[in-house]
Amino acid sequence: MEVVIVPDAAAGGELIAEAMADLLRRKPDALLGVATGSTPLPIYEALAAKVRSAEVDPSRARICQLDEYVGLPAGHPESYRSVVLREVVDPLGLTEDSFMGPDGSAEDVAAACTAYDRALGEAGGVDLQLLGIGTDGHIGFNEPCSSLASRTRIKTLTERTRNDNARFFDSLDEVPHHVITQGIGTILEARHLVLLATGEAKADAVALAVEGPLSALVPASALQLHPHATVVVDEAAASRL
Numbered sequence: 372m373e374v375v376i377v378p379d380a381a382a383g384g385e386l387i388a389e390a391m392a393d394l395l396r397r398k399p400d401a402l403l404g405v406a407t408g409s410t411p412l413p414i415y416e417a418l419a420a421k422v423r424s425a426e427v428d429p430s431r432a433r434i435c436q437l438d439e440y441v442g443l444p445a446g447h448p449e450s451y452r453s454v455v456l457r458e459v460v461d462p463l464g465l466t467e468d469s470f471m472g473p474d475g476s477a478e479d480v481a482a483a484c485t486a487y488d489r490a491l492g493e494a495g496g497v498d499l500q501l502l503g504i505g506t507d508g509h510i511g512f513n514e515p516c517s518s519l520a521s522r523t524r525i526k527t528l529t530e531r532t533r534n535d536n537a538r539f540f541d542s543l544d545e546v547p548h549h550v551i552t553q554g555i556g557t558i559l560e561a562r563h564l565v566l567l568a569t570g571e572a573k574a575d576a577v578a579l580a581v582e583g584p585l586s587a588l589v590p591a592s593a594l595q596l597h598p599h600a601t602v603v604v605d606e607a608a609a610s611r612l
């Protein structure tokens with residue numbers, strides 16, 4: 372695992388956007404796995420700026436989702452499908468045709484999970500998967516105690532994660548209890564894992580993931596198993612390393 376400490380979130384965003392641009396220059400139809408939350412926004416802004424200045428052409432890129440809420444109505448602004456379309460796909464000038472994600476409003480959620488897991492493999496696998504980290508060490512929505520070999524499946528959110536994510540909704544009651552997430556085993560199949568963590572609130576989770584033992588209690592520690600994992604942290608998130 373490579374750990375890169377940057378001065379601030381903007382520098383982390385620029386570094387990772389350049390890695391994504393570099394990948395697209397080498398492999399124009401790369402499958403990019405993207406994450407949601409506040410942390411990756413500087414990455415998407417920096418990548419969109421590179422597109423505007425013609426440093427990279429993303430027109431053949433493919434984008435895939437890491438996780439999704441279950442049960443939000445289609446088109447809900449906080450479904451991760453909506454978020455990824457708004458924050459990544461549109462700014463890069465792509466269309467929904469280049470985008471894949473699990474169906475969080477499916478009647479048979481288990482079947483939707485299996486179908487998405489299979490679809491990722493059939494698409495040739497994820498070339499670069501962006502990850503954030505939850506304050507409890509989760510990646511995607513793999514909460515503590517998730518199996519390190521898990522596949523895409525339905526999970527129940529902890530109250531801590533529901534509280535962390537309540538800021539995106541009008542009230543805590545609106546935050547779904549169930550989600551679909553790529554499993555840890557699924558995530559580990561991506562060719563390159565890039566985790567960005569910024570801010571002091573992530574410092575404990577980062578220290579446990581990077582320097583603690585490999586443990587299902589800290590899902591992000593699974594990156595220690597991956598042959599090509601990059602952890603980018605700002606000074607605040609690195610403060611307990």
Ligand code: GLP
Nearest residue numbers: 406408409410503504505511512
């Ligand atoms: C959610 C997402 C994760 C993300 C995490 C942290 O739980 N499912 O993929 O990493 O939030 O979000 P933030 O970057 O806003 O702290």
